[in-house]
Amino acid sequence: MSNKATANRNRIVDIADQLFYSKGFNQSSFTDIAEAADIPRGNFYYYFKTKDEILESxxxxxxxxxxxxxxxxxxxxxxxxxxxxxxxxxxxxxxxxxxxxxxxxxxxxxxxxxxxxxxxxxxxxxxxxxxxxxxxxxxxxxxxxxxxxxxxxxxxxxxxxxxxxxxxxxxxxxxxxxxxxxxxxxxx
Amino acid sequence: MSNKATANRNRIVDIADQLFYSKGFNQSSFTDIAEAADIPRGNFYYYFKTKDEILESxxxxxxxxxxxxxxxxxxxxxxxxxxxxxxxxxxxxxxxxxxxxxxxxxxxxxxxxxxxxxxxxxxxxxxxxxxxxxxxxxxxxxxxxxxxxxxxxxxxxxxxxxxxxxxxxxxxxxxxxxxxxxxxxxxx
DNA sequence: GTCTATAATTCGATAGAC
DNA sequence: GTCTATCGAATTATAGAC
The missing domain is CATH 1.10.357.10 (Tetracycline Repressor, domain 2)
Incomplete structure (x- = not known):
C-alpha cells in the first residue's frame, strides 16, 4: 500500500471514529464518512468493503x-x-x-x-x-x-x-x- | 374513532414500545411496526403520520x-x-x-x-x-x-x-x- | 489506485381509489 | 376506514472505464 493510500485509510478510521461517537454507528453512513474524509464515494470501497470492517479498525x-x-x-x-x-x-x-x-x-x-x-x-x-x-x-x-x-x-x-x-x-x-x-x- | 380503530392504535403503540426498546428507535422501521401490529403498510398512515408521532405516543x-x-x-x-x-x-x-x-x-x-x-x-x-x-x-x-x-x-x-x-x-x-x-x- | 455510473434495496411518506 | 400503488431520498454495494 502506498503512503497516500495508508494516509487515506488512517484518515477514514479517524473520521469514522469521530462520527460513530458523535452520531452513533447506525446513523453514520458511508457517504457521511467518505465526505468528511474527502474520499470520493466510489473510491471508498477500495479501502473498506463493509461498514463492519470500518468499525473493526x-x-x-x-x-x-x-x-x-x-x-x-x-x-x-x-x-x-x-x-x-x-x-x-x-x-x-x-x-x-x-x-x-x-x-x-x-x-x-x-x-x-x-x-x-x-x-x-x-x-x-x-x-x-x-x-x-x-x-x-x-x-x-x-x-x-x-x-x-x-x-x-x-x-x-x-x-x-x-x-x-x-x-x-x-x-x-x-x-x-x-x-x-x-x-x-x-x-x- | 371506532372501537376497532382505537384498538389498532393502541396495538401500534404497544408494539412500537417493545420494538423501540429491544431494537432501538432508529432501527425500528414503519414496516417492522406495521407487520408486528398486523396493520397493512398503507393503512398505517391513517393512525400515525410520522415516526416522531409514534414515539410521542x-x-x-x-x-x-x-x-x-x-x-x-x-x-x-x-x-x-x-x-x-x-x-x-x-x-x-x-x-x-x-x-x-x-x-x-x-x-x-x-x-x-x-x-x-x-x-x-x-x-x-x-x-x-x-x-x-x-x-x-x-x-x-x-x-x-x-x-x-x-x-x-x-x-x-x-x-x-x-x-x-x-x-x-x-x-x-x-x-x-x-x-x-x-x-x-x-x-x- | 481513482473515479463514474449505477444497481438493488430500504427508508419515510403521499395520493387517491374503494 | 382500508388498501394499493408509488414517490423521492438515502442506503449499502458493485461493475468497469480510466
Whole structure:
C-alpha cells in the first residue's frame, strides 16, 4: 500500500471514529464518512468493503489508545491508588465531551447490543481492558472486598455518570460525583 | 374513532414500545411496526403520520405507567425509606430484561441525544419524573446531604448498573449492586 | 489506485381509489 | 376506514472505464 493510500485509510478510521461517537454507528453512513474524509464515494470501497470492517479498525484504534493510556499511568505512578485516581480524573477531565455525547464505550456497546450482536463482542473488548486493569490495581491495593467487584463497581459508577451527564448536561454533576468517587477510593 | 380503530392504535403503540426498546428507535422501521401490529403498510398512515408521532405516543404511555407505579408506592408505603427501597427492588426484579436490552429510559435517551435532539426532550421527561419523585422521598428522609444530589446519585447508580449489566450479561451483578444500594439507603 | 455510473434495496411518506 | 400503488431520498454495494 502506498503512503497516500495508508494516509487515506488512517484518515477514514479517524473520521469514522469521530462520527460513530458523535452520531452513533447506525446513523453514520458511508457517504457521511467518505465526505468528511474527502474520499470520493466510489473510491471508498477500495479501502473498506463493509461498514463492519470500518468499525473493526475503529475499535482496534480505540483499543490501542486505551492500552497506551493505561500503560502510561503504570509507568508514571507506582501506587495502585494513584493509578485508580488518575482513571477517575481522566473521566472528570473529559466532562464536556461526556456531557455532549456520553461515554464512547458505553454508547457504542448499548447501540450494538440492540441489533448487532456480532459486532458487540468487539466493542466489549474496550470494557474488558479497563475492567482487567482496574481489577489488577484493586488487587494490589489489598482491600477486604474482592478486586473484581470493586473494579466493576467503579465502572458502574462512571457509566451511570456518563448517562446522566449526557441526559442532563449538568457540568456540576461530573465534578461532584468524581469527587465522591475519589473519596471512596481513599476509604478503601 | 371506532372501537376497532382505537384498538389498532393502541396495538401500534404497544408494539412500537417493545420494538423501540429491544431494537432501538432508529432501527425500528414503519414496516417492522406495521407487520408486528398486523396493520397493512398503507393503512398505517391513517393512525400515525410520522415516526416522531409514534414515539410521542410511546413516551406518553411510558410516562403514565411510571407515574402510576410511583403513585402505587406512595399509596402502599408510608415511609420515604420504604418507597426508595421499592424503587431499588423494582430495578432488581427487572434484572433479566435489563441484561438483555438495558434501561428503556437510558438507552432511548442516549440514542436520541446523538442525532435527534428535538425528540430527546420528550424522552428526558421520563427521567424527570423519577428524579423529582426520588428528590421528594430523600427530602422527606431529612438527610444531611442535599435531596437533589442523593436522587441524582441513585439514578447514576441504576443507570450505570443497567449499562454494565447489558454489556456483561452477568445475573449476579444487578443482585449484588442493588443489595449495596439498599445498604446505602439504610446508612443515610 | 481513482473515479463514474449505477444497481438493488430500504427508508419515510403521499395520493387517491374503494 | 382500508388498501394499493408509488414517490423521492438515502442506503449499502458493485461493475468497469480510466
Amino acid at each position: 475503529v475499535i482496534d484504534k480505540r483499543l490501542s489508545y486505551i492500552k497506551s493510556k493505561l500503560a502510561g499511568y503504570e509507568a508514571q505512578y507506582d501506587s495502585p491508588q494513584e493509578r485508580i485516581l488518575k482513571f477517575i480524573e481522566m473521566f472528570r477531565d473529559d466532562a464536556e465531551t461526556l456531557n455532549l455525547h456520553g461515554c464512547p464505550m458505553g454508547t457504542l456497546n448499548m447501540e450494538l447490543s440492540k441489533t448487532q450482536h456480532e459486532l458487540r463482542g468487539m466493542a466489549k473488548q474496550m470494557f474488558d481492558v479497563y475492567r482487567n486493569w482496574l481489577t489488577e490495581q484493586f488487587r494490589a491495593l489489598n482491600t477486604k472486598s474482592k478486586p473484581e467487584e470493586l473494579a466493576m463497581h467503579l465502572l458502574v459508577q462512571t457509566q451511570g455518570l456518563a448517562v446522566m451527564a449526557q441526559t442532563y448536561n449538568d457540568p456540576e454533576l461530573i465534578k461532584r460525583e468524581t469527587r465522591e468517587l475519589k473519596r471512596w477510593v481513599f476509604s478503601l | 410511546v413516551i406518553d404511555k411510558r410516562l403514565s405507567y411510571i407515574k402510576s407505579k410511583l403513585a402505587g408506592y406512595e399509596a402502599q408505603y408510608d415511609s420515604p425509606q420504604e418507597r426508595i427501597l421499592k424503587f431499588i427492588e423494582m430495578f432488581r426484579d427487572d434484572a433479566e430484561t435489563l441484561n438483555l436490552h438495558g434501561c428503556p429510559m437510558g438507552t432511548l435517551n442516549m440514542e436520541l441525544s446523538k442525532t435527534q435532539h428535538e425528540l430527546r426532550g420528550m424522552a428526558k421527561q421520563m427521567f424527570d419524573v423519577y428524579r423529582n419523585w426520588l428528590t421528594e422521598q430523600f427530602r422527606a428522609l431529612n438527610t444531611k446531604s442535599k435531596p437533589e444530589e442523593l436522587a441524582m446519585h441513585l439514578l447514576v447508580q441504576t443507570q450505570g448498573l443497567a449499562v454494565m449489566a447489558q454489556t456483561y450479561n452477568d445475573p449476579e451483578l444487578i443482585k449484588r449492586e442493588t443489595r449495596e444500594l439498599k445498604r446505602w439507603v439504610f446508612s443515610l
